[in-house]
Amino acid sequence: MICCLNPDCSNPLNPNGKKFCQSCSTPLVSLLRNRFRVIRVLSDEGGFGRTYLSEDVDKLNERCVIKQLAPKFQGTWSQKKAMELFAEEAQRLQDLGEHPQIPTLIAYFEQDGCLYLVQQFINGDNLLKELQQRKAYNSRDIQSILLDLLPILKFIHDRKVIHRDIKPENIIRNKNDGRLCLIDFGSSKQFTAKVQQKSGTSIGSHGYSPLEQIRDGKAFPASDLFGVGATCFHLLTGNSPFQLWMESGYAWVSNWREYLRSPINPELDFVIDKLLKKDIQERYQSAEEVLRDLTPKQLLALPPAGKSSGKLPPTKAPVLPKSYPLLRILILVSAFILLFGFSESWYKNFRRIQTSLVSRLIQHNSPGKNDAILSQISLGKVSLANTLQGHENSVLSVAISPDGKTIASSGDDRTIKLWDLATGKLISSLNGHFQQVNVVVISPNGKLLVSASDDNTIKIWNLATRKQIRTLIGHSDSIHALAISADSETLVSASDDNTIKIWDLATGEQIRTLAGHTFWVRSVAISPNGVILTSGSFDKTIKIWNLAKGYPIRTLEGNSQTVTTVAISPNGKILATASRNRTIKLWNLATGRELRTLAGHKNTVTSVAFSADGKIIASGSRDRTIKLWNTATGEEILTLAGHTNTVTSVTFTPDGKTLVSGSEDNTIKIWRLSQ
Incomplete structure (x- = not known):
């Protein structure tokens, strides 16, 4: 394969023998400086250059890393500064590369209007x-x-x-x-x-x-x-x-x-x-x-600087025997029974501990046969049905199609993935954004998938064909929240540029911009009747807007910390909001009156979702847990502790029988709710 060196190329790999890139028509270079063969892209600097894994043909195809600087704005201050920093980096490697724990500089040169820095590859x-x-x-x-x-x-x-x-x-x-x-x-x-x-x-x-x-x-x-x-x-x-x-x-x-x-x-x-x-x-x-x-x-025992003396004491966590987690569960549950006896409250407490213990057992066993067995273990009112692995980095958002058959997920690996909810199999990966994809939503009619990214763009995809339809450009900073009206006609986006934009979903035309928040807007929700829009911001406020006219109805200021997420109940009567103060607040959407506060998470609440009937609220948190709450009473029903890092997104299937969660542990978990 030959790798295209155009930093804007969306598909840089080409078959051997090609003279022009099949994706962008840029002339292909088989060897940089007649010495370095570029294999693939390692990282992307957003069009200003890329870092490539390469081979040095002068050293028996030894692996090396090539950093490319391709400044777009010739003669500007930013270009001059970028070139200065690039040259300084080369000089630092030249001066410091004698140390065995710092990459050595192999070459530094200019070719075809770009600067290249070649350094040692660290495996x-x-x-x-x-x-x-x-x-x-x-x-x-x-x-x-x-x-x-x-x-x-x-x-x-x-x-x-x-x-x-x-x-x-x-x-x-x-x-x-x-x-x-x-x-x-x-x-x-x-x-x-x-x-x-x-x-x-x-x-x-x-x-x-x-x-x-x-x-x-x-x-x-x-x-x-x-x-x-x-x-x-x-x-x-x-x-x-x-x-x-x-x-x-x-x-x-x-x-x-x-x-x-x-x-x-x-x-x-x-x-x-x-x-x-x-x-x-x-x-x-x-x-x-x-x-x-x-x-x-x-x-x-510390070796002198500049000399290598083998491996350090191992820092990997010890591998436990497969039987150890099971033994630990038996011991802990037995102790719990002895401690509490068979009182009326024993069963409820036992179920909570069982949830936590089974989740830990899942973490200590490799996926495969054991996961299949564990997925059948009932956890109170919820059972873990499947764990989906496929994202290289954090999963930032999950969404479910209206027919309940497809999961869409996005993450900081810049991809959008589609999964079969029933089988857990990966259907497709969509590539188009060149920075992390913060959020994905599926239109209520099931026809469109919409994604938003740190690259300041929104992309609209045909869910059936998985083809990109159009890109919406208008925000000047990262976009972290999207919402689509129930009639699938209106799209709302929220951005770190402190604004909310309203779009015609069918045409991609921008209808209006809502300005009122004074800091990043990270969450939006539309009422089921399409009349009300709510937004939450890092300015610690929640705003309620008239969606059709774009004017603010009221501002809720009952938060002492940044607002991280908002959600509206299926009947359109209750607004749920969460913030960094680790609580969830429920409000009367019509009056703006605070109804109650749900407290129990030990860290920031990142995501909130209502079940289809509105009776249950699910919340995900940086404390790595998901909590289920009774909407009417505010009581905590159950805690799910299967994720090993921040839970970034939670959502229910339209029938309310399944909960899907995404996490910074790179996984998606599917939880079944017993009826």
Whole structure:
């Protein structure tokens, strides 16, 4: 196969022997600089270039990585800045590549109007992917990571270089020796007096970069150490610092312990707390200081920087015997019976514990035969019927067709997937967005699928043929919420540009823009009669609009935190909203009067859905659970604990007999409700 080097090409792979790309007609280059054969795309920078996996024919087809810079706006300040940063990255690799845990620079050149940087290929997974596969790290794992990573930082800091973008994605565990490698020096900066004193352009990743870097553009060794702390926090808790930053800025660093899944040892607790200090003066100032505070015995075993001495102590979680989870269930249930006896409340409590235990059993066994057996185990009023695996990264949204036969899902792997709900088989994958797809909805008439993305676009697809019909352009920032009216004629979208747009779904024509929120709008819902539109925003308000005329009816301000999701009951009488304060509020939609508050989740509620008859509310949360609530009384019915990361989306089938959930653990779960 020959890979097209046009960064805008939607299907870059071509059969050998072709001279022009079959997708975009760009002339194909078999060898870059008569030496490097491009195999496939590794990542996309949104049209400004791509990163490719390649082969170096001069080194017996040894694997390498090629980064491409293809600036679109010739002669602009942004193009000049991008070229400067690209050249600086090459220079950093040239200077730092002598370290065995930093990729070496192989070549740097210009060809056909693009700049190319060729570097060593590190065979392994980054820590974010490792987290998604492993699910959990303990204190020992994190200390081992620190002891491997900190000497690399000491090495670059000693050479007056600040990385400025420390995060799990930029740390790869080499499969050959188990050591960590630090990659992506595109944001790195030479540490000089000028850098210390002069504010510059903000560079780094929100959540992982400290205040002085994001706000002032200043970077110090201590700035990289904040990124180390944020990385450790992410691995320990499974909570993304970026998501927390979006919700509350830097507030999470002061209460980071609340997100821990289990206690950590005192030494590590002290170290992470000091790494995460918001005030740079209170933070560690050097990697050596951090190393001194770690366990002395581990420091004695630390190999010198710049030398490789084999694998570190293993950080993989121990593999339990298959019988162990079953034995644990028997022991715990037996103890529970002895403790509570056969009282009237015993059965209800037993069912709740059974739900949690069976979910954990599912996590400890590989998919296949065991899953088939487990899917038949009744969990109170709900049974886990199937777990769908196919997304490479987080599942951000799920939707169900009106006939209840098809699930649509989307995620940050930039794809939309269609599944057979009955069998769990993957029907098709739709590709078109070039950034993560935040939400998918299916029209009530079952004919159209609509998706929205971080690429600021909305795409409309024919659900039957799976062909793209049109792309709607109008928002100037990421789109996170969609809703379609019951007559399938009107589409509503909400965006991080603080606006809501109303579209004619049949023609794609924009009807109007609703402006009123002062921060990101992340959720919208339309009443069944098509008269009312509701929206929730990070400005902590809920707005109720007249959909036909586009004017605001009222604003609900009963939330002390950002509003994450809104939903309207099937009879159109109740509005359910959720926010970062971990509660769900029910409102009278007609009057705006608050009816009751549902409390029980231990972290942000991310998604809320009503059952078809409106009697049950399902809620998904960052605490990795799904809760079912009695709409009339507000009482919690059941907790489902099968997901191992944030539950991003929940929805019921039209007949109310099935609940589908999506999660950042890359899976979709199908739950059957007994009648």
